[in-house]
Amino acid sequence: MAVASSADRRRGPLRARTTAAFKGLTAGLAVALLLVVPATAGHADPKPSVKRLEKELAELSKDSDKLIEDYYHGRREQQDAEKAEKAAREKLEAAQEVYDRESTQLRAMAVSEYIGGRPSPLTLIADSGEYTFTMSRLALSDFLISQQEARLSGFTRVRDEHRRAQQEAADLAEELDATVDDIDERRKKAKKLIEKIKDKIDQLHKAPGRRSDGTFVPQLPGGSDNITPRMRLVKTLIAQRFEVPYGIGCYRAIQDGGQHPLGRACDFMLSRGGTMPSGAEIERGEEIAKWAIKNAKRLGIMYIIYRQRIWHIRTGGWRVMTDRGGTTANHYDHPHISVY
Template sequence: MAVASPAGRRRGSLGSRTAVLAVVAALLIVPGTAGHADPKPTVKSLEKELAGLRKDSDRLIEDYYHGRRELQQVEKAEKAAREKLEAAQEVYDREATFLRTLAVAEFMSGRRNQLTLVAEEEDPADLLNRLALRDHMVAQQQARLSGYAEVRDRHLHAQEEAAARAEELSTSVDDLAGRREKAEKQIERIRDKIDQLHKAPGRSTDGTWLPQLPGGADNITPRMRLVKTLIDKRFDVPYGIGCYRAIQDGGEHPLGRACDFMLSRGGAMPTGAEIQRGHDISAWAIKNAKRLGIMYIIYRQRIWHVRTGAWRYMSDRGGATANHYDHPHISVY
């Protein structure tokens, strides 16, 4: 039998090793291809999902408020039934007391011998008339008492039914509220995902922000325009967004790097709901500051800067608008 040369053995060994590596590579590659991760969602797909969730959330909110109104009506009916029951019970108790008084009087008179009573009376006819009148009054009171008892029992039944319905509705309303809360949380998660897909332009590899020139019809920088668009879409600013102004006041507005998100008009103090909207916008801006190139935020006579990451109070500038009580101000790099 021929013996393989050392070179031949090395070639055979290398060939076997190559074949084994090829098989291992194939085993590694094939599962990787089969288990390939789903592509990242796009803004368009997330916005479509968000629109569907909003529709579901709006329906849940409508059902919730319908349930609340019905619950209030049932609770009102239960209260009315309880008040009527109390009134009927009061009349019933008064009539029952009067009837017991008659019964006691009858008992006391019944203990005496009827003949003695007749003998003692000057006119037996008067006695008979009084007895007949008393019996008539007792019968009349018993009839009234029976009527009041019927009214009382009817109101008691109505109250029990209303209380049971109120309990049922309360459970349903609580369930709707829980589902609405879950839908709103899911909406917030999708909104956050959409925000994460947006990256502010003009960031260098070392993390600093390159200067940008303003442009477009609104005369603001691309970085400021992205922040403005995202906030307007997410919070639906009702009183307008003011950005560029030509007055050289040393701020970022003339540079196209700042916007004011108005919560009221004409310098009026905003409502409680609008004040909260301002807090929500400010919190969102802080959360996304480093990714979107936000430099600082001013709201309600306080300023937050990305370098310090904390709020500090500002000096009084003399009015609601000057002190930013009616709008959050956001400046970008």
């Protein structure tokens, strides 16, 4: 009758929890996708109200939270599996070391008996000096037999432990690979759903002052931040969607011929003191720029400057700018967004 190994006993609950979490994840995603799919004629209003969109967003947010919870639950399982797999590998290495040592000693004993018929006389080391004596053939034979049996018994235990450790490490490595794949799939689905939520939020807002032909009426700056309502909307949406840990600078009184004194531009900082941003912050800047391009027509965004490049809604595409002499001047530490 086969007996379940310790690796099997550990793997069973983990697999059950992973399967249950994945089923819940799939069900949540299905519900979310039903909410995202546009309504068809005859079943619902093809132009949903803001109130309905807000309700859908609330439902999507709940599903998103569940996906994120499942994702982090999977990450914890992965970390536990990594620790167990590491411990198994260390155990295997220790068993391999003992295994190799015992194998060498056993081979040496066999060679010694084969070549000499019996080992050389034994030497005893004492505190008062070195004493050499020879056992009788019978006593030596009995001693060697008992020593060999003990050696063989120990070697068998080491060998079996080595095999168990090897199998355990292989099982845990396989389980770890499956867990990583499952977590990666969860992360991708959660990310897609979150993006749908964010897109829905964006679509709830349209820039004020947009004419029927797609152009925008001029706006005066106002409020304590001295920016136009159109710029304030873009600033708010970016702050909510991306977070900007190093601050957002908009109005500047100095008349430099740009949009800042007019309240129609903001800088979304990715570092402090003119230092080059980290890789993660550079990527955040790229995502902000992509978002601004995607929503430019609806929000009245005129141009974007980032990393010594400029994108203008009239021409499309990025073009390189001349060197202005510094990290901040060349917009390496922030995307600049201007609106009409």
